[in-house]
Amino acid sequence: METVMRFLIDRDLSGQPLSDEVQPENIGRRQFIRGTGALLGVGLGAGLLGHSSAWAQQPGGELLVSNWGGDWNNNVINALEQPELESKGIKILRDLAAAPARKTKILAERNLPRGSVDVAHFTDADAFELNQQGVLEELDYSKIPNASHLLPGVQKPYFIPFYISGVVLIYNKNKIKTPPTSFADLMNPEYAGKVGLIDQIYFNYFLAMGLLNGGSMSNAEPALEKLRQLKKAVQPRIYPSHQQAAAAMASEEIWITANYNARAAQWKAEGLPVEAAYPKEGAIGFEGGVCMPKRARNKDNAYRYLNAMLLPSVAQKIAKATYYAVPIDNAALPPEMAAIDFTPEQRSRINRVDLGYTAKNQAAWLDWWNKEIKV
Structure with missing residues (x-):
């Protein structure tokens, strides 16, 4: 089953942007070179262990992590895996590839006594699909004590979020003096020829524009009329990737778009004169994170990984490296990073995607998008 678009992450810890080819969010990526790596270290602090008897033993052994490659993988190594696991005795092996190949591998191993992947x-959207196929572990939250700090609404039985964001309006503050307030502002005739949309996240536009016409996260049919109106009113420019949309924003080819709040923070940090505007309809939410296959060999170490992932120190590093918000309430991000996050009031109005509905309709939406909007 083809599911919701893939999202996220575009900077490494040195502050350099990634190419769009290595983003978790991108559809049509070239498959990453697969590889493994391992580092050894010593000890594991008791603060990571939680209260389960399964954690009484000293850490050690192996853990196979399935992940995207490129700088995203480097971010995870630097923020989480090396300081919290490898340096404390766990040998991490890495299976790096694009999401479709890694999903296929987990599905292929479903009938084996033990699989090869411990955490992925x-x-x-991908995790939802795998869970529907019955291949993911139902997580024991007593073994993830740091999960007590997860934000409301993000906890799932089979999936722990690691980074979060939402689709908002991003505009050139030098060209648009009155901040936009609604997804309807994308249809403003004053912006004709200056509106940019992005193929990679097209399904978000169905959800966003549907909200203007009585739709919901479980009913995007009203979006069709609004998208036709948008095309007629402003003739939007369609870009294949976030990177190309950023270049168009920099050259002032476009003045406004709808994209992840993290992109606004990133582009602003890179010197573009942009601001994010939270739409009155609410942002369209997104989560990326980690799950555990049922056939995992090293479940104790997998739980250590999930728990460490939710440490404030790890959250701070990931947020700084990627400009994406984090799903815990005790991250204590510094004031200068406030732009990457939503306020509590904005969080309360995030539209959480109905993953089942979106997965069922994505293929039809893509066909309609290509025939009605891109042409």
């Missing part, structure tokens, strides 16, 4: 990084 996916978007919420």
Whole structure:
């Protein structure tokens, strides 16, 4: 089953942007070179262990992590895996590839006594699909004590979020003096020829524009009329990737778009004169994170990984490296990073995607998008 678009992450810890080819969010990526790596270290602090008897033993052994490659994998190594696991005695092996190949591997191993993957990084959409196929472990939250700090609404029985964001409006503040307030502003005739949309996240536009016409996260049919109106009113420019949309924003080819809040923070940090505007309809939410296959060999170490992932120190590093918000309430991000996050009031109005509905309709939406909007 083809599911919701893949999302996220575009900077490494040195502050350099990634190419769009290595983003978790991108559809049509070239498959990453697969590889493994391992580092050894010593000890594991008792603060990571939680209260389960399964954690009484000293850490050690192996853990196979399935992940995207490129700088995203480097971010995870630097923020989480090396300081919290490898340096404390766990040998991490890495299976790096694009999401479709890694999903196929987990599905192929479903009937084996033991699989090869212990924890896997996916978007919420990919994890939903795998859970529907019955291959993911129902997590024991007593073994993930740091999960007590997860934000309301993000906890799932089979998936722990690691980074979160939402689709908002991003505009050139030098060209648009009155901040936009609604997804309807994308149809403003004053912006004709200056509106940019992005193929990679097209399904978000169905959900966003549907909200303008009585739709919901479980009913995007009203979006069709609004998208036709948008095309007629402003003739939007369609870009294949976030990177190309950023270049168009920099050159002032476009003045406004709808994209992840993290992109606004990133582009602003890179010197573009942009601001994010939270739409009155609410942002369209997104989560990326980690799940555990049922056939995992090293479940104790997998739980250590999930628990460490939710440490404030790890959250701070990931947020700084990627400009994406984090799903815990005790991250204590510094004031200068406030732009990457939503306020509590904005969080309360995030539209959480109905993953089942979106997965069922994505193929039809893509066909309609290509025939009605891109042409």
